[in-house]
Every structure is written in structure tokens, then in C-alpha cells.
Amino acid sequence: EVKLVESGGGLVQPGRSLKLSCAASGFSFNDYWMGWVRQAPGKGLEWIGEINQDSSTINYTPSLKDKFTISRDNAQNTLYLQMSKLGSEDTAIYYCAREAAVSYYFDYWGQGVMVTVSS
Amino acid sequence: DVQMTQSPSYLAASPGESVSISCKASKSISNNLAWYQEKPGKANKLLIHSGSTLQSGTPSRFSGSGSGTDFTLTIRSLEFEDFAVYYCQQYNEYPFTFGSGTKLEIK
Numbered sequence: 001e002v003k004l005v006e007s008g009g010g011l012v013q014p015g016r017s018l019k020l021s022c023a024a025s026g027f028s029f030n031d032y033w034m035g036w037v038r039q040a041p042g043k044g045l046e047w048i049g050e051i052n053q054d055s056s057t058i059n060y061t062p063s064l065k066d067k068f069t070i071s072r073d074n075a076q077n078t079l080y081l082q083m084s085k086l087g088s089e090d091t092a093i094y095y096c097a098r099e100a101a102v103s104y105y106f107d108y109w110g111q112g113v114m115v116t117v118s119s
Numbered sequence: 120d121v122q123m124t125q126s127p128s129y130l131a132a133s134p135g136e137s138v139s140i141s142c143k144a145s146k147s148i149s150n151n152l153a154w155y156q157e158k159p160g161k162a163n164k165l166l167i168h169s170g171s172t173l174q175s176g177t178p179s180r181f182s183g184s185g186s187g188t189d190f191t192l193t194i195r196s197l198e199f200e201d202f203a204v205y206y207c208q209q210y211n212e213y214p215f216t217f218g219s220g221t222k223l224e225i226k
Contacts, residue, residue, distance in 0.1 A: 004162075037217075045155075045206055045217040061214035062120075100168065104210040105153035107174065109163040 002026040004096050004110035011116045014087055022079040022096030022110055030054075030074040033099035035106060036081050038092040046092075048081070050099060086117045121145055121209050125218030131226040134197050140221045142190040142207035150186045151211035157204040157220075166205075167192065199225070 008020040022034070035050035049060035051070045058070050067090075069082040079096050093114050097106035122145035132138045142152065150170035155163045165174045167183035170190060180195045194201055202225050207218040 044219045045208070047208070047215045047217065049214075059213055095163070097163075103151075103168065104215065105151075105165065105168045105208065106155075106163075107165050107168075109155075111160075111162050 002098065002108045004098065004108060006094060006096050006110045006113035009094065009113035009115045011118060012086055013119050014117055016086055017082065017084040018086060018115060020081040020083070020094055020096075020113060020115070022081075024077045024079065024096075024098070027098070029072075029077040032101065033104070034072060034079045035097050035099055036068075036070060036079075037095045037097060037106070037109075038090075039095070039112070040089070040092040043092075048094075050104070051079070083115070086115075088117050091115060091117045120214055121148060121212050121216050123207055123209055123216050123218040125207055125221055127221060128219065129222050129224065131224045132197055133226045134199055136197050137193065137195045138197065138223065139194075140192040140205055140207075140223075142185075142192070142218050144188045144190075144209055146212075147187045148209040148211035151209060152183075152185070152190050153208045153210065154181075154183055154192045155206045155208065157206065163206075194223075197223075 003025045005023045012018045036048040049070050051058045071080045093112040095112045096110045098108040100107040124143045126141050152170045154167040166177045171183040182193045184191050205221045
């Protein structure tokens with residue numbers, strides 16, 4: 001069974017950094033592109049970015065490219081999202097998701113982790 | 120960025136009825152469109168990809184159609200478990216973008 005479990009969320013002060021993790025199991029992690037999506041309270045889904053199997057290709061939505069860094073550790077079956085210079089607009093549920101083997105849509109999602117940016 | 124305009128935002132229907140949700144792209148995305156279902160307390164679920172291909176496990180009452188800029192998700196004979204929020208997503212051009220969502224409620 002494919003399982004994606006996010007962690008590392010919580011309350012963080014404006015301007016600070018936070019690193020989210022996504023533990024993957026039930027599939028061969030190093031065979032898949034992985035991605036992050038977020039959802040602000042009461043809003044829709046926003047695609048953050050994706051990383052390929054060997055971390056040689058990472059794509060971001062332009063507005064977040066300078067603040068967020070996606071990485072992965074295939075030995076640990078873990079995906080990461082490093083977030084810096086956080087502002088209230090970054091308050092959201094953050095989801096990790098697996099991209100399908102043959103395309104770029106997400107075939108499995110985690111349940112998400114909440115990040116609240118507030119003083 | 121490719122803008123995805125999803126409508127309606129809210130839809131009320133009764134079990135047994137059929138409904139359709141529209142998703143329009145601001146430029147052609149070929150058939151690179153997926154539909155997802157969001158339910159409280161559950162991971163988002165991929166329903167359809169490539170515009171009209173049902174993901175394994177998606178009930179046959181769900182169908183997707185369209186290509187280019189206009190797409191539709193249709194649910195026939197609604198069941199209680201179908202009342203949820205639905206999103207479309209284009210994955211034809213970076214950055215990939217989602218529609219704003221359609222909340223399907225019980226009438």
C-alpha cells in the first residue's frame with residue numbers, strides 16, 4: 001500500500017524557516033517523481049513544485065522559487081520541503097504527492113500537514 | 120501560467136442524480152488534465168487522468184471528457200460517497216495549475 005506521511009508542520013513566526021518531511025512507503029521511492037502542493041485555509045490547491053528521481057531536475061512555481069527548496073533522500077525514502085522567509089500568506093496545509101510513473105499528475109497524496117505562520 | 124477556470128463553485132444535487140463540472144483552460148493543454156476528489160480526513164484521490172482515463176479503482180459512474188481547453192467531469196447516479204470537493208489540474212505546462220474547486224453538496 002502506498003503511504004505518504006507528512007511531518008514537521010506547526011506554528012512558526014513570520015520571517016522564520018521551516019522544513020517539512022514526507023515519509024514514503026509501499027513503493028520504490030527512487031523510481032518516482034515527487035511533488036508538493038499546498039492549500040491555504042478556505043482556498044484551492046496550489047502546485048508548489050516537483051523533483052525527479054535523482055534530484056537532477058526540480059521545478060517550482062515561479063512565485064515560490066526563491067523561498068522554497070524541494071529535496072529528497074532516496075536512502076531514507078523521504079521528501080523534503082525547506083521553506084524560508086515565511087509570511088502569513090504561507091499559512092496552509094502542505095501535501096506531498098507522488099507523480100504517476102508515466103506522466104506528471106499525482107496518483108497518490110499524503111493527508112497533509114498544517115503550517116501556521118503567526119507571531 | 121495556464122489559468123484553469125472551474126465551474127460551478129458549488130453544486131447541490133440529490134443521490135441518484137447526474138451532475139457535470141466544467142474546467143476550462145486559458146490555452147490548449149491537449150488532454151493533460153486530471154480530476155481529483157477531496158474529502159475531509161482523507162487523502163486526495165485521483166479520479167481521472169489524461170482527460171478521460173479512469174484511474175484504477177474509480178467507479179464507472181465517473182467520466183471525463185474534453186481536450187484542448189474545455190473539459191468536463193460527469194458523475195452519473197450520484198451516491199452519498201460522491202459528495203465532496205472536486206479539482207481539475209493541468210499538467211501540460213509549467214507551472215502546473217489547479218482549478219478553484221467545485222463543492223458538491225447534498226440537496
